[in-house]
Amino acid sequence: MTINFEGKVAIVTGAGNGLGRSHALELARRGAKVVVNDLGGARDGSGASSEASQEVVGLIEAMGGEAISHGANVANFDEVQDMVQQTMDKWGRVDILINNAGILRDKSFSKMSIDDFKLVLDVHVMGSVNCTKAVWDIMREQNYGRIVMTTSSSGMYGNFGQSNYGAAKMAVLGLMNTLVLEGAKNNVFVNALAPTAGTRMTEDLMPEEIIKAFSPEAVTAGMLTLCDENAPNRFILCAGAGGYSSANIFETEGCFIPQPSQNPETVREHWDTLTAQDNQATMSSGSKQGEKFVMKAMAFMKSQQK
Template sequence: MSIRFDGQVAIVTGAGNGLGRSHALALAARGAKVVVNDLGGARDGAGASSEAAKAVVAEIVASGGEAIAHGANVAVMSEVEDMVKQAVDAWGRVDILVNNAGILRDKSFTKMSLDDFKLVMDVHLMGSVNCTKAVWDLMKEQQYGRIVMTTSSSGMYGNFGQANYGAAKMAVVGLMNTLGLEGAKYNVRVNSLAPTAATRMTEDLMPEEILAMLVPEAVTAGALLLCHDGAPSRHILCAGGGGYASSRIFETEGVYLDPSQQTPEAVAEHWDEICNTDRQAPLENGAKQSEKFLLKAQAFLQQNNA
C-alpha cells in the first residue's frame, strides 16, 4: 500500500519546527497542499515570528510542492478562522488537520501559577478545539476528514512537573473519543498521536545520545498513517525512536454488590476483584459503562426473583 495525499489539503499547526515541520514536509512530499501554521513563539509561548513557517514553505516549494504560511495563534479563534479561510480560498477544501502546536511551562504543581496552567491548557486543548471547530463543518459537508490530536505519555501516565501539560494532553483524548463518534457517519476520523521525539520541547529533558535516536521523522511515519484515507478512528498511536504501539483505555469487568452491600467497606473488601484485569475491555462509548452496570443489576434481580 502506497500512502499518498495527492489533491488533498492539510493544515499542520506548530509546523515551523520539530514534529510539526517534519509532518508538514512529509505530507507535502506525498502530494498534499499544506498550510504551515506557526505563531513563531518561544518554547514557553512568548513572542512571535513568521520566519520559521516561511522557511518550511520555501523548502516545500523548492521541492515542487504547494504550501502557504499562516501565523495564527491557535488559542485565538478569529485567527484560526482566518487561517482556514485562506486554505479554502487557495485550494477549495481542507482534508487533514494535524493539531500539533504546543508550549511548555513546567513546574511542580506547588510552584505553578494558575496563569501558567491556563495558558498551557489554552494552547494545547483550546487550540485543538478551535482548529477542529473551524474545519469540522467543512469536513462534514465534503464527507471526508482526517484529524490528528497530539497527546502525550505525560497525560496518559503522568510526569512530574507537568500537571498543566498532562491535563491538556489527556483532555484532547476525551475530545478525540467524542468527535470520533460524532464524525463517523460523515467519514471524519479522529485519532491521537503520542510522540517521543527530539525537539526543542524535549532538548533539555534527555541526554544527547538519547535525543539522537529520537528523530521526528520516525514519529511522522505514524502521523501520516493517521492522516490517510485508510486511517482508523478513536485510536492512540504511540511513536518514538522507531517504536510504535497502541494505547487504549480499558475497564475491568468489575463486580455487582447487592443493595445491602453497597457500602465503602464492601467496596474495599471486593477491591481485588474490582481491579482484576482478566476480563477487561475497551468500551465503545460512555453509555456502555452504564449498560454494563445495569445488566449486572438486572441479572441480580432476576436471580433473586426466580
C-alpha cells in the same frame, strides 16, 4: 501499498519547527497541499515570528509542492478561522488537520502559577478545539476528514513537573473520544499521536546523542498512518526512536453489590473482583459503562426471582 496524499489539503499547526515541520514536509512530499501554521514563538509561548513557517513553505515549494504559511495563534479562534478561510479561498477544501501546536511551562504544581497552568491548557486544549471547530463542518459537508490530536505519555501516565501539560494532553483524548462518535457518519476520523522526539520541547531533557535517535521523522512515519484514507478511527499511536505501540483505556468487568450492602466496606471486600483484568474491555462510548452496570443489576434481580 504506498500512502499518499495527492489532491488532499492539510493544515499542520506548530509546523515551523520540530515535529510539525517534519509532518508538514512529509505530507507535502507525498502530495498534499499544506498550510504551515506557526505563531513563531519560543517553546514557552512567548514572542512571534513568521520566519520558521516561511522557511518550511520555501522547502516545500523547492520540492515542487504547494504550501502557504499562516501565523494564527491557535488559542485565538478568530485567527484560526481566518487561516481556514484563506485555505478554502486558495484550495477549496480541508482534508487533514494535524493539531500539533504546543508550549511548555514546566514547574512542580506547588510552584506553578495559575496563569502558567491556564496558558498551557489554552494552547493545547483550546488550540485543538479551535482548529477542529473551524474545519469540522467543512469536513462533514465534504464527507471526508482526518484529524490527529497530539497527546503525550505525560497525560496518560503522568510526569513530574508537568501537571498543566499532562492535564491538557489527557483532555485532547476526551475531545477525540466524542468527536469520533459525532464524525463517523460523515467519514471524519479522529486519532491521537503520543510522540517522543528530540525537539525544542525536549532538548533540555535528553543528551544530544539520544535526541538524534529520537528524530521527529520517526514520529512522522507513524503519524502519517493516522491521517490517510485508510486510517483507523479512535486510535492512540505512541511513537519514538523507531518504537511504535498503541495505548488504550480498559475497564474491568467489575462486580455487582446489591442493596443494602452498598457501602465502602463491602466495596473494599470486593476489591479483587472489581480490579480483576481477565475480562477487561474497551468502551465504545460512555453510555456503555452505564449499560454494563444496569445489566449487572438486572441479572441480579432475575437471579433473586428464581
